[in-house]
Amino acid sequence: MASAASPVGVQIKRLPHGHGLDLPAYATQGAAGMDVLSAESVTLKPGQRHAVATGLAMAIPHGYEIQVRPRSGLALKHGITVPNTPGTIDSDYRGELKIILINHSADDFAIARGDRIAQLVLAPVTQAAFEEVDELDETTRGEGGFGSTGGHAELA
Numbered sequence: 001m002a003s004a005a006s007p008v009g010v011q012i013k014r015l016p017h018g019h020g021l022d023l024p025a026y027a028t029q030g031a032a033g034m035d036v037l038s039a040e041s042v043t044l045k046p047g048q049r050h051a052v053a054t055g056l057a058m059a060i061p062h063g064y065e066i067q068v069r070p071r072s073g074l075a076l077k078h079g080i081t082v083p084n085t086p087g088t089i090d091s092d093y094r095g096e097l098k099i100i101l102i103n104h105s106a107d108d109f110a111i112a113r114g115d116r117i118a119q120l121v122l123a124p125v126t127q128a129a130f131e132e133v134d135e136l137d138e139t140t141r142g143e144g145g146f147g148s149t150g151g152h153a154e155l156a
């Protein structure tokens with residue numbers, strides 16, 4: 001069996017309004033994402049977006065990012081999701097981590113301080129170095145895209 005990759009150290013700082021809250025944590029041993037908690041109490045009306053405070057700032061090592069992803073339970077049961085998913089937390093960002101949420105349901109959704117509102121996935125990043133050319137190599141696909149290979153039943 002392949003062994004799990006070693007955890008990567010990420011510096012994290014609690015801002016004043018983040019004190020007293022648990023840090024983001026993996027709910028199970030094999031979890032890909034760390035559940036992150038809201039540092040505020042707020043109610044999202046139907047269709048409303050809000051950048052929810054976490055009370056946390058971090059220094060992600062160069063070569064990594066953190067992705068902010070929705071929690072499926074909130075999405076399925078309450079229509080609460082992350083409109084910019086996966087949100088990108090850059091390694092050089094030192095401001096407060098905020099979780100942008102949108103309420104896609106027809107009902108108000110109340111978030112309490114301490115609620116687990118999203119999950120954070122640490123991921124490696126490879127930066128591209130563009131090399132501008134006049135011609136690209138030829139491929140079988142060529143310029144075909146956007147469904148060019150079929151596989152979707154056509155309406156009669």
Ligand SMILES: O=c1ccn([C@H]2C[C@H](O)[C@@H](COP(=O)(O)OP(=O)(O)OP(=O)(O)O)O2)c(=O)[nH]1
Nearest residue numbers: 068084087088089090091093096097098099100
């Ligand atoms: O869900 C998110 C997305 C971003 N950020 C913070 C960290 C990230 O490093 C920074 C910039 O994010 P992004 O590049 O997605 O936003 P932008 O609209 O391109 O803003 P900027 O011009 O500041 O890069 O904002 C969050 O706290 N939560």
Ligand SMILES: [Mg+2]
Nearest residue numbers: 088089090093
């Ligand atoms: Mg940006």
